[in-house]
Amino acid sequence: MKKKKIPLRKCVACNEHRPKKELIRIVKTKEGIVEMDLTGRLNGRGAYICPDMECLENAIKSKKISRSLELDIENDVYEKLRETLREEIDKRENTFK
Numbered sequence: 001m002k003k004k005k006i007p008l009r010k011c012v013a014c015n016e017h018r019p020k021k022e023l024i025r026i027v028k029t030k031e032g033i034v035e036m037d038l039t040g041r042l043n044g045r046g047a048y049i050c051p052d053m054e055c056l057e058n059a060i061k062s063k064k065i066s067r068s069l070e071l072d073i074e075n076d077v078y079e080k081l082r083e084t085l086r087e088e089i090d091k092r093e094n095t096f097k
């Protein structure tokens with residue numbers, strides 16, 4: 001059997017490498033909108049983060065998302081990212097129960 005290579009991505013907050021599927025992609029669309037790409041299909045510049053509120057808070061505090069997406073991010077956008085991540089974490093936890 002051929003072994004498939006799992007694509008790894010690095011979390012912008014804790015710098016840990018994890019399989020792409022486990023991480024959450026945050027995307028800046030060409031319209032300059034920052035959102036979480038839960039389908040993995042949005043085009044644009046992306047940053048990856050662990051499905052972990054702590055990583056998100058660290059990334060917000062250290063402006064790492066803003067730096068890797070190369071734009072300033074407003075507080076209400078961060079608030080939306082928090083909400084989306086919280087929902088996503090819930091969803092993932094439920095599927096593993």
Ligand SMILES: [Zn+2]
Nearest residue numbers: 011014050055
């Ligand atoms: Zn992380």
